[in-house]
Amino acid sequence: MDVLGRRVPQARLAGGMKDFYDVVIVGGGHNGLVAATYLAQSGLSTLILEQRAHTGGAAVSERVFPGVDARLSRYSYLVSLLPDKIVADLGLALELRSRSVASYTPVRRSGRDLGLMVERPEGAATRESFRALTGSDTEYEAWTDFYGAVGTLAAAVAPTLLEPLQPAAELRSRVGNALWEDLVERPLGETIERRFADDTVRGVVATDSVIGTFAGLHDDSLIQNRCFLYHLIGNGTGEWRVPVGGMGAVTDALAAAARRAGAALVTNASVTSVEVDGVRGSVTWLGGDGERSVDCSWVLSNVAPSTLAELRGQTGVEKPEGSQLKINLLLRHLPALKSGDDPARAFAGTFHIDEDYPQLESAYQSALAGRLPAVPPSEVYCHSLTDPSILSPELIASGHHTLTVFGVHFPARLFASDNDSVRAEATRRVLAGLESYLAEPLDACIARDADGNPCIEAKTPYDIEESVGMPGGHIFHGDLQWPWATTPADAGRWGTETDTANLLRCGSGAHRGGAVSGLGGHNAAMTILTR
Structure with a gap:
């Protein structure tokens, strides 16, 4: 019997696959693997079809540089939104390690080089760092007040991510009108400008609203607010943790769990069409x-909504537009800083570059006008300080480290004329x-590969689309949505439904998609299993 109680033939296709499955999942990224494991654990026959030679999508680890034994998290690199409950439910052999530093921001003021250090958890050194930058405790107190309030919202929203969509009014009642208005109803820029006075502090707060999203801080669409919220609600704390073994360890663990549960995984399978009629699919x-x-x-569709539309034969499909430049580096050693701060501390968290509040706005306006930002804001992350296991023993012993640089406000339109030269x-x-x-x-710090070339790899939105099939290079498959019901019709649904009853979105294009979270996969599985 299938999931609808119908008797189905059990003859098998060549290669051991059946000619009928309860569920077929298009795309073997992390969300597809999550959905497959839940469904197969529940006894449903489940098949995953993945275009690439291995599962994982953008959540993979790869040896990027010829002859260099370093497995970099090539596209996505930190984990926050993946609920601990999913890890436990699926029995994942996975370690997510906390960082001792949340962020470090080098600052040049009045001829002095300083650094704003935010510990995790925050302590006396964080307060002193704010005081050295601003001359008083006022900004640090505003910081703790603001993030205390954000924590209230995160604690209210996080548990609902694995439930049917809650009405917005219900969540508003839990967090209070003032906080809701600050973060949900008015542009984030207004809230930041009212709460903080220092441009560096304002910029550090604002950066979570522009990672992967091309929007100004005063955008009336509030896309920036939604991006900010998703960056701060993971597991109710918003902490971004390091996957030990690299991002590929996450999807390797998921693939192993899916196979243990009995799901069939087929790679090098390029899906060309999807047909559904509400009862049966092909x-x-x-x-x-x-x-x-x-x-x-x-x-279940684990590809972007625009890709799914094309697979269904729909025309005139508009692609989303990604907005980032990803740069992977391997260094011989961590560089010394003009501030004199210990680089092993400074690079242990998120290292902010030229992300003062005015710099973010200037870069956005330049990109909006079709120009590369003259001083591009970016963020740096060093995986190997928290988890050196991604490097060979020889590289560890010689002091090598990886850096991933995420440049913001680099929309695909900037690279349309000549991707190679503009990338350079x-x-x-x-x-x-x-x-x-x-x-x-x-x-002088950058390592060389076996051919003597600098260990530098850069990926524009076009490169990301070509490499992993994300349309427009958009890392969220499109604009993020509020993680609750925005219309009465959405309340009580799982946010995975489409216009056809037996076709569900299970990837980043689901209502609560985006980032390495597993939410789309879990919620698509629950859409089926709770009917």
Whole structure:
């Protein structure tokens, strides 16, 4: 019997696959693996079809530089939104390690080089760092008040992410009108400007609203507010943790769990069409042995909504637009800083570059006008300080470290004319911004690969689309939505539904999608299992 109680044939296709599955999942990224494991654990026959040679999507670890034994988290690199409950439910062999530093921001003022250090958890050193930057405790007290309030909202929202969508009014009643108005109803820029006076502090707060989202801080659409919220609600704390073994360890653990549960995983399978009629579905793909099709009761889409529309034969589909430049580096050693701060502390958290409040706005306005930002804001993350296991013993012993740089306000439109040349110039500007805070040349720190080339890899939105199939290079598959019901019709639904009853969204394009969270996969599985 299938999930709808119908008797189905049990003949098998070549290669051991059946000719009918309860569920077929298009796309083997982390959300598809989460959905497959829950469904297979519940006894439903489940098939995942993945275009690439391995599962994981953008949540993978790869040896990027020829002849160098370093497995970098190539596209996504930290974990916050993945609920601990999913990790426990699926029995994942996974360690997520906390960082001792939340962020460090180098600052140049009145001829002095300083650094704003935010510990995790915050302590006396954080207060002193704010005082050294601003001359008083006022900004630090505003900081603690603001993030205390944000914590209230996170604690209210986080448990609902694994439940049917809650009415907005219900969540508003839990957090209070004043906080709701500050974070949900007015542009985030207004709230930041009212609560903080220092431009560096304002910028550090604002950066969570622009990672992966191209919007101004006063945008009336409030896209920036939604992005900010998703960055701060993970597991009720908003902490971003390091996956030990790299991001690939997360999806390797998920793939192992899916196989243990009995799901079938097929790679090198490029899906060409999806057909659904509300009761039955059919998925066709091209593989090493030609074209194949399989019928099913349910189809789950772990690809972007625009990709799904194309697979269904719909025309005139508009792609989303990604907005970031990703740069992966391998260093011989961490560079010394002009501020004199210990680089092992400064790079242990998120290292902010040129992200003062006016700099964020200037970069946004430049990109909006079609120009590369002259001083591009970016953030740096060093995986190997928290988890050196991604490096070979030889690289560890010789002091090597990885850096991932995330440049913000680099929409795809900037690279449309000549992706290669604009990528090179954008990379130069971002790395020059980093070097401006260093006490030594960056080039002297960068390792070389087996061919003698610098260990630098840069990815524009177009490169990301080509590499992992994210339309427009948009890391969220499109604009993030509020993680609650925004209309009465949405309340009580799982946020995975489409216009056809047996077709569900299980990826970042689901109502509560985006980032490495597993939420789309869990909620799509629950859409089926709770009917």
